[in-house]
Amino acid sequence: MGATRAWISLMALSASTTLIALIGQTGLIVALAILMLAWAKALIILRSYLGLAAAPAWGRGFAIVLGAYMILAMALVAMAGAA
Template sequence: MSQRALRTGWLTLMALSLISTVISLWSFPDGWQALAGTAILILAWLKARVILGRYLGLDSAPFWARGFGIALGLFCVLLLGLYLAPLMF
């Protein structure tokens, strides 16, 4: 793996972490807290995709990347459902 790809992946992870930190520290009104939590979960999903693609080399293995992407997506949808469930009842 090239140094440029590693550096790009690291910078992407730092930017996504900074954005999620800013969102988590921001004081949102009551109606917007669910949206903020959803945004943080989406950013965590993006960070997991970067780690899988760049650092574990799944960018060069599309079959495995698709499989891990589906599993990760289903897991994130489950987490999102568990996070939003108390708001619906």
């Protein structure tokens, strides 16, 4: 993904996050949606701007760690929402 395309993707994801926040809803679904958008933005930044697309092994490693972290964050949000 080129830098311009990555930037456009990041802007679209950021606009989506802002729209969700402006709607003013709260709850589990909204929190999980915002976390998923953050996850997507982090992957774009890692691959496009930090150059991990050129180093597939490192990219997979970072993606696995980031994925584990996001799954943990989503599980904590889900547990807090269930309480």
